Amino acid sequence: MPETLDFRRLFDATLSPLLVLTPDFTIVEVNRAYLTATRTERAIVGRPIFEVFPDNPDDPTADGVANLRRSLETVVATGRTDTMPLQRYDIPTGEAGGFDEKYWSPVNAPVLDADGRVTHVIHRVEDVTEFVHARRVGREQRRVAAEAQMRAEGMEIDLFVRAREIREVNEQLRRVNAELDAAGRRLREEQQAKDRFIATLSHELRNPLAAATAATELLALDMPDGHPALSVLERQLGTLVRMSNDLLDGTRALTGRLELVRERIDVRSVVESACADIRGLFGHESRQLDVGLPAAPVVVDGDRLRLAQVLTNLLSNALKYTPPGGRTEVALRADDGRARLTVRDDGIGFDPAQAEDLFGVFMRAAPAGPDTPEGLGLGLAVARTVVELHGGRISAHSEGPGRGAAFTVLLPVVDPTAPEPPRPVAVRPARRQLSILIVEDNADLALTYRTLLQRQGHHVTAVHTGADALTATEDGLFDVVLCDLGLPDVDGYTVARTIRARPHGERVRLIAVSGFSRGTDRSRSRTAGFDAHLAKPLPLNDLVDLLERPDPA
Numbered sequence: 001m002p003e004t005l006d007f008r009r010l011f012d013a014t015l016s017p018l019l020v021l022t023p024d025f026t027i028v029e030v031n032r033a034y035l036t037a038t039r040t041e042r043a044i045v046g047r048p049i050f051e052v053f054p055d056n057p058d059d060p061t062a063d064g065v066a067n068l069r070r071s072l073e074t075v076v077a078t079g080r081t082d083t084m085p086l087q088r089y090d091i092p093t094g095e096a097g098g099f100d101e102k103y104w105s106p107v108n109a110p111v112l113d114a115d116g117r118v119t120h121v122i123h124r125v126e127d128v129t130e131f132v133h134a135r136r137v138g139r140e141q142r143r144v145a146a147e148a149q150m151r152a153e154g155m156e157i158d159l160f161v162r163a164r165e166i167r168e169v170n171e172q173l174r175r176v177n178a179e180l181d182a183a184g185r186r187l188r189e190e191q192q193a194k195d196r197f198i199a200t201l202s203h204e205l206r207n208p209l210a211a212a213t214a215a216t217e218l219l220a221l222d223m224p225d226g227h228p229a230l231s232v233l234e235r236q237l238g239t240l241v242r243m244s245n246d247l248l249d250g251t252r253a254l255t256g257r258l259e260l261v262r263e264r265i266d267v268r269s270v271v272e273s274a275c276a277d278i279r280g281l282f283g284h285e286s287r288q289l290d291v292g293l294p295a296a297p298v299v300v301d302g303d304r305l306r307l308a309q310v311l312t313n314l315l316s317n318a319l320k321y322t323p324p325g326g327r328t329e330v331a332l333r334a335d336d337g338r339a340r341l342t343v344r345d346d347g348i349g350f351d352p353a354q355a356e357d358l359f360g361v362f363m364r365a366a367p368a369g370p371d372t373p374e375g376l377g378l379g380l381a382v383a384r385t386v387v388e389l390h391g392g393r394i395s396a397h398s399e400g401p402g403r404g405a406a407f408t409v410l411l412p413v414v415d416p417t418a419p420e421p422p423r424p425v426a427v428r429p430a431r432r433q434l435s436i437l438i439v440e441d442n443a444d445l446a447l448t449y450r451t452l453l454q455r456q457g458h459h460v461t462a463v464h465t466g467a468d469a470l471t472a473t474e475d476g477l478f479d480v481v482l483c484d485l486g487l488p489d490v491d492g493y494t495v496a497r498t499i500r501a502r503p504h505g506e507r508v509r510l511i512a513v514s515g516f517s518r519g520t521d522r523s524r525s526r527t528a529g530f531d532a533h534l535a536k537p538l539p540l541n542d543l544v545d546l547l548e549r550p551d552p553a
Contacts (some may be wrong), residue, residue: 064089092333215450285324466490476504
């Protein structure tokens with residue numbers, strides 16, 4: 001007589017993870033495969049399934065409980081099997097509050113009595129976490145699909161149906177991955193195009209700005225007693241230069257290409273200098289600027305120009321959004337090993353929930369409109385990047401619209417009595433008379449640079465194309481060649497390489513002057529043979545200082 005089958009042992013030995021539930025979703029039986037897959041013990045028998053397997057509280061998007069409950073209720077209500085889509089359902093790790101990320105392929109089947117009523121529900125799952133992870137990172141797609149197909153071929157007919165569903169999911173995932181790859185490429189191309197546009201726009205702005213700045217300096221030389229229009233020109237050109245710099249600095253901030261030149265500095269001097277430069281603007285329309293500084297030094301290891309840029313951006317922000325007669329306070333103090341710099345105004349303020357958004361690129365405190373102050377919405381983004389490069393942080397606070405705003409910068413301080421690391425010391429030589437060739441396609445800028453340098457006692461020649469530059473330098477008559485990079489025929493890089501290749505080429509000092517001044521532009525100019533790379537607009541003092549430095553060894 002054949003041996004009677006032990007269905008309990010058969011159930012327990014089944015390879016598919018199985019769970020038996022009552023219609024009210026209480027666990028009444030479980031096999032070894034299920035306990036292994038979920039890392040639980042038989043103690044779960046007799047407990048409600050959603051008490052044993054709750055949603056992960058750390059995942060606000062978790063919907064495993066809702067989806068499984070919906071499927072089980074469907075089975076109980078209809079008496080039909082329900083095949084669920086692939087689900088994410090994290091399981092407890094056993095540690096306090098711990099959960100493991102898991103993905104499952106569930107099927108819920110009813111057990112009916114003679115009258116067709118549901119007496120139990122068989123919950124069967126397959127752990128497909130490895131499959132999902134492999135698909136997510138885009139590796140081993142064929143191996144996973146092949147393994148899934150091989151497993152499907154060895155399973156029962158209903159598992160074969162599940163394998164077909166998995167293959168369909170795989171195809172969907174492949175299509176989605178292809179779409180994501182294409183979208184990623186488009187985003188990268190758009191980002192690169194935006195960077196190129198901003199760099200080109202800034203470059204195109206720098207040419208006329210450089211010419212206007214040089215012309216203003218020339219007027220100042222011709223009018224030593226000054227003129228009211230000169231201060232207006234200088235102030236407005238300064239605003240345009242800051243906006244142009246913000247365009248470049250905003251791009252550098254996004255791409256992590258901002259660079260620091262560190263030194264031991266007293267932040268008080270940075271505050272005094274920045275406030276002195278901008279105080280005249282606050283005098284318009286009776287605005288008040290109050291500055292409070294401590295008696296003792298507040299020393300940091302930082303970039304003086306970049307930290308001044310941070311404060312100038314914050315003061316410009318206060319100036320824009322403070323009405324006539326308003327008041328802005330700048331306060332500096334040492335606070336628990338940090339320098340705390342606060343800029344507080346009684347201007348338009350902002351919604352406190354908007355505080356973090358203000359530091360985003362192209363974000364403004366006030367909506368665009370006819371009364372909106374000028375600006376690109378880049379100043380605070382640049383300020384945050386500079387502060388974070390110094391190891392500090394910056395925050396914004398307001399009690400609400402119309403109640404003013406406060407911006408706080410925290411920077412790590414250093415011991416002012418500690419010895420400062422040695423830094424190279426530049427030796428300023430005596431002034432020399434030089435023979436200089438200016439290569440610049442902007443005729444106005446070439447003329448003003450030529451006139452300014454001639455006023456300094458130099459012999460200056462100006463040409464407007466790369467071909468003319470190569471002709472002029474054939475006999476090696478010049479000590480310095482000041483060359484624009486974006487020439488209309490032969491670019492400045494080619495001019496530099498050609499000059500360097502000539503017998504006398506190593507004796508000429510080559511200086512690139514361009515609106516393009518990113519790290520890649522400077523690297524290209526060095527490779528082409530330039531000794532220095534200057535960004536437009538170039539102040540006369542900076543140009544003279546460079547020309548008076550010793551020639552590179």
